[in-house]
Amino acid sequence: MDIDPPQPPSLPPPPPTPPTRRSGLPNRRTRMPAKFNDAAPPPAPRVRRSATTNPQSGHIPPSQPVPSALDVSPPSQIPREWVETAPNAFGLYKVYPRRPTHDPDASVTLGELYQVPGPEDVMLEDLPLPSEPWYYPFPNASVAHMMKYHIEEEHPQSIAGFDRFVANILQPNQEAQSDGITLNELPMPFSTQKYLDHLDTHGITPLGITDQWKNGSVSLKLPCVGHHQPESAAPVFVVNDILFRPLLDPIKEVLQGPLFQKFHTTPFSLRAIPESDLDLPDIVMHDHDSQPSLNEYGIPPLPAGHEEIFSEICTSAAMLEAYHALPQPPPPQSPDDPVESIVVALMEWSDATHLAQFGTASLWPGYTFFGNHPKDFRSKPTSNAGFHQVYFASLPDTVGDAYREHYKCDMPDTHLKRELIHAIWELLLSDEFIAAYDNGIKIKCWDGFIRLVFPRFLIYGADYPEKVLLAMIRSFGGCPCPQCFIKKAQISETGTVNDMKRQSNLRVDDHSRRYTIESARAAMFANGNAVASSAIDKMLKL
Structure with missing residues (x-):
């Protein structure tokens, strides 16, 4: 029997020759251009449900789960502590002055990150229809x-x-x-x-509006040049039909409704690190000798190499400062006790507008937004996060007739325009709102917790003529800015190093300024001086 000799193993076929260009060089590797590589947006940094052991102190804090709408029992105790979250894929992390009881970023879905419209979006056809017939308010x-x-x-x-x-x-x-x-x-x-x-007096309420508007009136004192009389004895003109909503109405509507889901109750400092570590646990620091020094907001200062990210009102220094100044309530002992104090950042906007290309029809609306909402949420009309607050009235034509009837001369309206907008704001700043501003107001929020709410004005957006009326300064005077004492000749230096000096010379509503305003009013009423007289011009020029 013949035995065949072992055959050598077959070699694999040689790889095909890569295609080359005409010059004989191999083709270049095709890659997707960098501008087309769109990174998926990662979720925002989130507070973990329980804190781990503090490596510096060895203290194990009690577990504090994030509250939900299903569990409305208030936590037994919320200690005063700062919390640092783990960074996300972009290296962003948050530093809270205390553990938040409500974190909107914890429930963000991929559809919201990609801004994909979903069936939960409120459409116009989903709004409740009025009960009146379609031809209301007409009889048929x-x-x-x-x-x-x-x-x-x-x-x-x-x-x-x-x-x-x-x-x-x-x-x-x-x-x-x-x-x-x-x-x-x-x-x-x-x-x-x-x-x-x-139709004007019995129109139906717009779709989606549940709170009723109020119709108010304000009284204006009429001064006159050459008439010496105290302000209390001056004739009064009443401006009627001022439509407004109390400032606490939209606050309650947001906190007690579905808009609370996107509401940041606790401000935070948003920071970035060069290299993120997704396994980094939350760090909880308590008040003891071993903790690092805290800044004026009750959080650690920015570490070396880290960057502060400014993008929202709830991450601003003004919001952290307002929150740090709040008195936190004691641990709740009953379901009616507040679990924490929060800041509601009011953002007021107003701008007069014309309603027609021809004619004098105009409107002066005022709006209210909330800085606790993310700007990408409140800026979408479908979010319904903005509220009509007031419609500022203009001086009616009848005020001139009343002025001529009493003083037998024409009326200068510069002073009355300024008085009217402040009188309307006096309607908005009611006694109930002032009490809530000073002492807080207890509101049961959408998640079932009762919080002590402190409203704060962080933004008032208006054009220059409206700011002049609100700040009670002279338009384009010696110091035309309503916030600082920059001189008119220095406006060209805006944005330079010298311009930074204005931060140390800001306008302050102190006793000296109020005394100047009272002196100017006394000169108009008691002395009979004109608003544009030299005596008053010296007081209001700055």
């Missing part, structure tokens, strides 16, 4: 159609002319009866002005 559909024609007509007739038109078509005649149309539903005599006024 015929009147509604006639008024719709008059309002939407491009070249409408006058009110009296439209009344004559309706009266003409309602005259009984054989032709009108033969076409089968019944016009008996239209009342006679038909008054267009009556139904226009009825």
Whole structure:
């Protein structure tokens, strides 16, 4: 029997020759351009449900789970401590002055990170419809159609002319009866002005609005040049029909409604590290000798090599300062006791606008937003995170008639315009709101916890004429800025090193400023000086 010799193992086929260019060099490796590499947004840093042992003190704090809507029992104790979260994929981490009881970032989904519209978004067709018929506030559909024609007509007739038109078509005649149309539903005599006024006073509430507006009035004292009289004896003019909402109404609506889900109750410092470590545990530091020194906000200072990230109101120094100044309540002993004190950052905005390209129709609305909401959330119209707060009134034409009737001369309206906006703000700053501003107000929030709420004004957005009215300074005076004493000749240095000096010379609402305002008012009423006189100009020029 012949035995075949062992065959050598077969060698693998040689790899194919890579394609080359005409020059004989190999082709370049194709890569996706860097500008098309879009990194997936990672979740924001989150506070872990339980804190680990402090490596510096060896103290093991009690576990404090994040509260939810299902567990509304208040925690037994919330110690005063700062908490540092683990960094996310971008190296961002948060430093809280104390462990938050509500963290909106803990429930963020991938759809929200990618901003994908979902079925939970509120659409217009999901809003509850009014119970009134569609033609409300008119008595029937015929009147509604006639008024719709008059309002939407491009070249409408006058009110009296439209009344004559309706009266003409309602005259009984054989032709009108033969076409089968019944016009008996239209009342006679038909008054267009009556139904226009009825539409203004009995209109339905806009969809989605639950709180009612208030109709207020303010009183203005009328000074006159050359008349010597105390301010208490000056004639009074009343401005009516000022529509406004109390400032506490939108606060309660946000805290007690679904908008609370995106509401940051505890401010924090957002920081970034060069290299993130996702396994880094939360660090809880208690008040003892071994903890590091804390800054003026009750949190550790920024470590070397780390960067402070400024992106939201709830991460600003002003918010941390306002929160650190709050008195925290003692540990709750009953379900009616507040679990913590929080700051509600009010953001007020106002801007007068024209309602038509021709004519004098205008409106001066005021809005309220909340800095506790992320800006990418509150800036979306579908979030419904902004609230109409007030409609500032203008001086009516009748004030000039009342002024001439009493003083027998024309009225300078510069002073009264300034008085009117401050009087309207006096309506908004009610006694209830002032008490909440000073002492806090207990509100049961959406998650079932009762919190002591302190409203604070962090932003008032307005154009320059409105800021001048609010700051009670002269428009484009010697120091035109409503926040500092920068001189008009130094405006060109804005943004330079010299401009930073203005931070040490800010306007302060102190006793000296208030005394100047009172002296200027006494000069107008008691001495009979004009607002533009040299005596008052010296006081208000700065």
